[in-house]
Amino acid sequence: MSLRVYNTMSGKKEEFKPLVPGKVGMYVCGVTVYDYCHIGHARANIVFDIIFRYLQFSGYETTYVRNYTDVDDKIINRANERKISSQDLAEEFIQAFDEDMEALGLIKPTHQPRATEYIQQIIDINQKLIDKGMAYASGGDVYYSVDKFSDYLKLSKRNMDEMVSGARVAPGEQKHNPMDFALWKAAKEGEPSWESPWGAGRPGWHIECSAMSSSLLGDSFDIHGGGRDLIFPHHENEIAQSEGASGKPFVKYWMHNGFVNVDKEKMSKSLGNFFTIRDILKNYDAEVVRFFILSAHYRSPIDFSDHNLSEAQSGLRRFYEALEASTNAIEGLDSTGHSSQEGEKLEEKFREAMDDDFNTALAIAHLFDGVRNMNRLIATKKFKKKLDLVAQVQDLHATILRLGSVLGLYRSQPTEWLDKVKLKGLKKLDITQEEIEALIDQRLQARAEKNFSRGDEIRVELEGKGILLLDTREGTTWRLK
RNA sequence: GGCCCCGUCGCCAAGUGGUAAGGCAGAGGUCUGCAACACCUUUAUCAGCAGUUCGAAUCUGCUCGGGGCCUCCA
Numbered sequence: 001m002s003l004r005v006y007n008t009m010s011g012k013k014e015e016f017k018p019l020v021p022g023k024v025g026m027y028v029c030g031v032t033v034y035d036y037c038h039i040g041h042a043r044a045n046i047v048f049d050i051i052f053r054y055l056q057f058s059g060y061e062t063t064y065v066r067n068y069t070d071v072d073d074k075i076i077n078r079a080n081e082r083k084i085s086s087q088d089l090a091e092e093f094i095q096a097f098d099e100d101m102e103a104l105g106l107i108k109p110t111h112q113p114r115a116t117e118y119i120q121q122i123i124d125i126n127q128k129l130i131d132k133g134m135a136y137a138s139g140g141d142v143y144y145s146v147d148k149f150s151d152y153l154k155l156s157k158r159n160m161d162e163m164v165s166g167a168r169v170a171p172g173e174q175k176h177n178p179m180d181f182a183l184w185k186a187a188k189e190g191e192p193s194w195e196s197p198w199g200a201g202r203p204g205w206h207i208e209c210s211a212m213s214s215s216l217l218g219d220s221f222d223i224h225g226g227g228r229d230l231i232f233p234h235h236e237n238e239i240a241q242s243e244g245a246s247g248k249p250f251v252k253y254w255m256h257n258g259f260v261n262v263d264k265e266k267m268s269k270s271l272g273n274f275f276t277i278r279d280i281l282k283n284y285d286a287e288v289v290r291f292f293i294l295s296a297h298y299r300s301p302i303d304f305s306d307h308n309l310s311e312a313q314s315g316l317r318r319f320y321e322a323l324e325a326s327t328n329a330i331e332g333l334d335s336t337g338h339s340s341q342e343g344e345k346l347e348e349k350f351r352e353a354m355d356d357d358f359n360t361a362l363a364i365a366h367l368f369d370g371v372r373n374m375n376r377l378i379a380t381k382k383f384k385k386k387l388d389l390v391a392q393v394q395d396l397h398a399t400i401l402r403l404g405s406v407l408g409l410y411r412s413q414p415t416e417w418l419d420k421v422k423l424k425g426l427k428k429l430d431i432t433q434e435e436i437e438a439l440i441d442q443r444l445q446a447r448a449e450k451n452f453s454r455g456d457e458i459r460v461e462l463e464g465k466g467i468l469l470l471d472t473r474e475g476t477t478w479r480l481k
Numbered sequence: 482g483g484c485c486c487c488g489u490c491g492c493c494a495a496g497u498g499g500u501a502a503g504g505c506a507g508a509g510g511u512c513u514g515c516a517a518c519a520c521c522u523u524u525a526u527c528a529g530c531a532g533u534u535c536g537a538a539u540c541u542g543c544u545c546g547g548g549g550c551c552u553c554c555a
Contacts, residue, residue: 011485031555044555074553158551162483205553227555228486234554257555258486264547268554295504296494301487301548311493311505318504321518353495362495365503372520379512379520452514459516470517479517 003058003355005223006299008231008254009155013357018222019252024055024062025221027213027251029230030112032069033093034078037100038274039289039304040260040267044227046290047257047298047358049106050407051225054354057406064109065216067209068094070116071202076191086192090114100277104286105408111216115208119194122203122211125245126183126196134244138174140186140199146179149240155254156232181237183207206237210245213238219246225255258301267304275304284309285421287409291316294360294407313421315368316409319400322371324414326397329378330390338391343399346370350403360407370400418479425480429466436467440476443469 003016018024028048031041048066055062070090079089094114115122126142129135134148146152146160153160164179173182182204187193193200203211213221219242226235235254242250259266262273280289292312296302346366353362374396377389384390404410412420426433439458446454459469466481 029555032553038555040555042555047555072553156484156550158484163551229550229554232550233552259549259555261548266549266554270553292493299486300494303493308493314506315493315504325519359495362502365495368503375519376521447514450514456515463516468517471513471515472518 004357005253005255006357007252008256009251014253016253018060019220022059022061024060024223025065025217026052026055026062026223026225027065027067027209027217027221028109028224029209029226029234030067030069031093031097032072032074033090033097034072034075035093036096036276036278038260038267038276039280040227040274042100042104042277042280042289043260043293043302044225044257045101045106046104046293046408048225050294050360051223051255051358052109053107053406053408054358058351058355063111063217065111065113065213066109067212068097068112068114069205069208070094070114071192071208072115072205080190090116103281104277105290105411107408113212113216115203115212116192118208118211118215119203121215122184122207123194123196125207125211125214125241126198128245129183129241132244135183136176137198138176140201141174141182142184142198142204143175143180144183144237144240144244145176146181146240147177149244151243152240153232153236155239156236158232181206181233183241206234207241209234209238210241214242214246219248219250221251223253223255224251225257228256228258231256257298261301261303262305264303280309283424284313285417285424287412287417288313288316288421290408291364294409295364297361298358317418317421319367319371319404319410320412320414320417322375323397323400323410324418325378326374326393327414329383330394330397333384333390333394336387336391336394338388340388340392340395342370342373342392343395346396346399347403350406354406363403363407367400367403370396374400422480429480431462431465431467436462436478440469440478444476 004013005016006013026048028044031037045066048064052062052064068090071086075086075090079086082089126135129144130137130142133145135142135144153163160179164177184196184198184201184207185204186198187200187202191202193202213224224235224238231254239250261267262275265271265273267274277289288309289312292309293302295312295315302308346369349366349369350363353359353366356362374393377383377393377396380386380389401410423433439462443455443458446452446458462469462478463481467478468481470477470479
């Protein structure tokens, strides 16, 4: 079974065959750096993070480019509001972005170019398009003539006539056709600008991605990704620019992730229903956020809510509890002399799921099966003496960790993770760790005196406050209800 | 108005022609002084209607409901 990916261009799943066998070039539209990232950005970046990881896991030598758009109207406006320079604003939010991605446990792309580092390439594309008659300079601006590109709207599958009727020309724009879009904008007073054959100016939106992708991946490459909302106009315009300039096919597979919704509605700034990554991480562990996002298929919409995050946390906790139990169960038992096929079987299912357009939800379901399997083995009587079973648990344990890392999961020490999440949850309750431990001591005392009714009282009291006591051979511990 | 997506167990969520994965929550059981964890058992015919087919959650049509893009947006 080989990798199949859903291509927005064809609207179907296609067998994945890179341009150069064994190698993949992937470009993902990053952020415009003028504000903090929200959970929608988190989803897009996590989705392509695991696509990157899985391509590498599958043996592809992958070059992953994710840009920063650091020159743009929104940046200029925001910088003016704050009375700082665009560069300082961009710098501030590039740093914030990097911190957020690091916190979410993303691995770094191969290249993270900035639009302002590619001004010359942007100018070159403009010139090439003008030379070919596909773009025109007009009053210091440069516009793309969409009617010169017959494939325009092939990605978003829209109808030009109807688009035109709804298109508007902003005041000051000098377009021949309302659907034309700016490749280069003449600088206004106080805006960042660069010298060009058309006077001082700055790039339009879209063109920077054409410049950075061709510079780092070539005129044609394998995968181009981003959120669904980028299909039109951003990606459509990129195609027009890049194919118009190079005369070659731009991208082989277009991949778009679904939205994050809040109460079934798209999250957006205008609705005011967005959550920043930073705020979410105050209440939930980063891995919980990742687990939540990967528990649905990347193209489906997901509903962000406290309830859903909590469920994700419960699910992840199951993994960590199993990992903790298996770590303890196989501790000190090295080579058993027995072989096991359990890991191999699990990996096969995992690959099958991931090969089917990165079906992380199914892949995780298989890992859950692995967990149950492992727990069942450990619960066997005289487990440690049955070396064939020990071998299977060792195999499953290692495989779950290895496959989990392809999803960026289970990277923490189980006990540490469980404690961390527990203490984070405790903050919401009306009791402290010290109080719990004091009560545990009292209960221990009572039980030592065979005063079970007092012991049960304490259990019930703590349960009322959201704390469950666990009696084990090593003593009594607690967890959140 | 144009284009597009979705509606699967209480909740989350896979499954795109061959007879419904998984998780959370619930019930019963084993274990436990009592519990918890873990394990075992158990819970759906897929919004509705009409078709195509030997066979459909999966294809077609219609209806109802929800959402997205068409202006900046992951």
